[in-house]
Amino acid sequence: MTGIIGKKLGMTQVYDDKGRLVPVTVIEAGPCPVLDVKTNDKDSYSALQIGFGSKRAKNVSKAVLGHLAKSNNQENPPALIKEIRLEADSDKEVGSVLTVEEFSDIAYVDVIGTTKGRGFQGVVKRWNFGGGRASHGGDWERKGGSIGMCNWPGRVFKGKKMPGHMGSVQRTSQGLKVIQVRPEENILMVKGAVPGFNGGVVVVKKAIKK
Template structure:
């Protein structure tokens, strides 16, 4: 069954595996995620599960959302996201709590997160341009060169690499290996790095493109 959990990136550390090899891991605090709403193909036109993460004070939630949580019988949460589901192998009900116990060591997962933002940057740092001569009088050190045409059509083509905001993009890392699951602490240890800063929100889902054994 394909399912998704909402989590928070805690940081990175390292541990030794069974073969005494040092493995870099990213620690993610995932769940517990209460089920706030369940949508079905017959009633809503598509199958989806809406889950929450990280408790929130009631006075910090607006009235429509507060009524939505009250209807589900769960405490207000900071994060509230809906995830499509193909077909639920098990019957999820409103009020159920999803935890890291649904994952196991050795399993492949996909991590969706937001990359770190670096503010406004030039083309050399943002896109890796080489730049112009660094000598005196060149007048072309860190510029991007020609961006458009002289007279016709007299516009900049769509997709042209130019200075602008670097980072802060939604990215997905596929097929990360689950090294260890700590159910009592709601922690999951993933081999390798994960997009985003410490404390950033990430979504952990069952891998969609795992390579099948031949």
């Protein structure tokens, strides 16, 4: 099993086997049709191209519809198409479907998502700066302070922590424990939080460090 595309539904609490209350994130994972299979012999790398969701065929370009012909998904094209890299060639065939049942025997997963966007933020919120004093003529409670002297270094170092766009970047939550798998509902529950807002697209893979 390599990975599956899903949608973050939100967080809740469930009881584990020992009666302990566990905070979990509910993910609607799959079903994901296999649209194309990349192999080392043909493409110089191994990967599976899978889809998720659905959209109207009239809203899909002719190029994409032509690509979907070999997987027989032209009438019900997926809303999202992603390619998941593999270490070796897969035994999956074009037209087969990946479901959340693939995770029934997996204990830990990595979840890839896009963090919530926070817009343009200052250094206190973006980098957790302490700021200046609020008394005795400070007048710089939430400012970043000096960023580079005139004489030396005479420039601003690359990577300097400064105000700017915060959030809306890809992040991975690693080693999340699988609490429940509900194949009949396409539901996967993992312990803890995952990146992104409710309704955001995530990719679930088998944990690489567990």
